[in-house]
Structure formats: C-alpha cells, structure tokens
C-alpha cells in the first residue's frame with residue numbers, strides 16, 4: 001500500500017534559556033493511505049509536537065533541526081509559510097484536544113464551517129450554508145439547522161467536538177490528525193465520537209493520525225501503532241502484532257500493555273504500572289532513554305543508544321534486548 005505520510009529521523013527542538021528541549025528527538029514513522037496510525041505514549045513523550053511539526057504550527061523559539069517530513073512524496077518540511085498554509089487547508093487538518101481553542105467564540109458554527117467550504121471548495125455563501133448543515137448531519141448532530149445557527153458556547157463539549165470534526169473534514173483532507181480528541185469527554189460520548197471517526201474514515205477514505213494515552217482506544221481505532229517515549233518512536237507495527245502476534249515486543253510497550261485494565265482479564269493479578277517517571281527533557285539519560293525504568297536494562301543499554309530496527313516485516317523496535325512474548 002502507498003505511504004501517504006513519511007517522517008524520517010525528525011528532530012524538532014525548542015531553544016530555551018535553560019538549553020535545547022528536544023521535544024521530537026529522532027522520530028521515524030509512516031502512515032499508509034486509508035489507514036489509521038495510533039500514536040501512544042506517556043505525557044511529554046512528544047506526540048503533540050510531532051503533530052505540530054507535520055503542520056509546522058511552531059512557537060517562535062521552535063524549529064526543525066534535522067530530518068524530513070514527506071507527504072504524498074513531497075518534502076513538506078521544507079515548505080515556506082505560504083506553501084504550508086495550502087497544505088493545512090487542503091490536505092491535512094487537525095482536531096485539537098480542547099475544541100474551544102480552535103472554534104472562534106464570536107462566530108456561529110455556520111460561519112466557521114462555511115468559511116472553510118468557500119475558501120477550499122469554492123462554494124458560494126448559500127451553497128456553503130446548506131453544505132454546512134449536511135456536514136453537521138454527517139457527524140450525527142440531531143438538530144443540525146439549529147446547531148448551525150449557534151455560537152460555540154451554546155453547545156455541550158460533545159457537540160463542540162463534533163462541530164470540530166465537521167470543520168476538519170469540510171476541506172476533505174487526505175490526512176486528519178486527531179490529538180486526544182476525546183479525553184475531555186465522558187465515556188459514552190467518547191465511544192460515539194470514536195465510532196463516528198471510524199465511519200467517516202471508511203466512507204471518505206481519510207487517513208488518520210490518532211494521538212492518545214490509551215492503548216485500549218488504539219486497539220479499537222488503529223490499523224498501525226507508533227509507541228513514543230522521550231521524543232522518539234520506540235516501537236511501530238500493525239495493531240495485531242502489538243496486541244498479540246509478535247514474537248518480540250519493546251519493554252516499554254510491554255509495560256503499557258500490562259497497565260491496561262481492559263486487557264488484563266485476570267482480576268486477581270495485580271495491575272503492573274511502569275515504575276519511575278519520564279526523565280526531564282533537559283536531563284535525558286545517556287544510552288537508551290528508557291534504561292532508568294527498564295527491568296531488562298544492561299550496562300550496554302546505559303552506555304549506547306539503540307536504533308529503531310525492523311524485527312519482522314512492518315514491525316520495528318528500538319531496543320537491544322526486545323522482550324520475548326509470554327516470557328517475563
């Protein structure tokens with residue numbers, strides 16, 4: 001299958017008074033056409049900054065230091081601001097964790113969705129208004145005419161998130177980046193939104209980069225997984241390999257899997273949580289970044305940094321001693 005997005009050895013840093021913060025520190029991953037890639041990892045692992053790098057939504061003190069991002073074969077990481085704004089509007093859109101940060105509080109839903117439609121699909125104001133209602137129907141809003149006339153503050157969190165999805169899909173993107181799109185919502189609404197995103201992906205063939213803390217959600221949503229730790233991808237594979245089939249697994253992924261209550265069916269067994277904390281970004285360990293928390297760490301791990309290496313087709317692990325499945 002063709003690759004829609006390819007990130008190779010990406011380094012995105014923040015320059016701060018206290019030193020360089022290596023938010024993205026050698027990320028390599030790819031997304032196939034029509035696939036969902038789940039990106040998972042603890043807080044601070046660089047998930048959002050990888051997404052921001054794709055769209056070049058950077059702070060003033062932030063830039064790409066090394067590596068490249070290819071979209072449909074073109075190196076977009078070299079694009080200037082004007083070229084990038086075309087990519088953002090037409091090819092790649094993003095849903096943020098908190099919809100109020102991207103919905104404008106002073107405009108109605110209609111105005112916000114219509115603007116995208118007029119700009120990117122060349123519709124007239126009237127056509128856009130009608131289509132905006134259609135988009136709201138597509139994201140299963142029960143009273144689309146009324147919601148279309150509403151301001152964001154008049155809507156519930158779940159409705160706002162649906163409006164965000166409608167807006168993100170209005171330009172018919174080839175890639176939708178969803179950064180923890182449901183963490184602020186309650187469990188029932190979360191399930192509905194996830195179902196809806198899967199349905200839209202099937203109908204429109206959109207590829208999705210789905211960012212979450214929750215491997216359980218990845219299991220439900222994704223075709224492929226990238227596990228991140230300290231600004232790097234430590235393991236990437238098709239979902240089935242990560243959850244059951246692979247012969248080997250990264251020690252960090254093993255830790256994440258044993259911390260999922262839903263997958264841990266033996267209720268008498270104690271839920272294992274990865275000990276220790278993510279290192280401070282200004283004080284990263286030498287060698288493997290996971291070594292201080294890894295129960296399999298050796299002297300080699302503390303001295304040298306492992307590379308992301310393919311262990312079987314489509315499955316790569318960044319570790320000197322991947323864990324053999326079923327063996328503790």
Ligand SMILES: Nc1ncnc2c1ncn2[C@@H]1O[C@H](COP(=O)(O)OP(=O)(O)OP(=O)(O)O)[C@@H](O)[C@H]1O
Pocket residue numbers: 014016021022023024041042043044045046047048049050059213281
């Ligand atoms: N504006 C900023 N200035 C300096 N460092 C930043 C800034 N934003 C993020 N970082 C750092 O970049 C690293 C990666 O952050 P990022 O937001 O990508 O993590 P994340 O995996 O998305 O975490 P979370 O799950 O909490 O959203 C962290 O060490 C963070 O402290």
Ligand code: SF4
Pocket residue numbers: 251252288289290291292294295296297298301302306318319320321322
């Ligand atoms: S390289 Fe060593 S420390 Fe790092 S994850 Fe593998 S076994 Fe653990």
Ligand SMILES: [Mg+2]
Pocket residue numbers: 047048049179
């Ligand atoms: Mg984040």
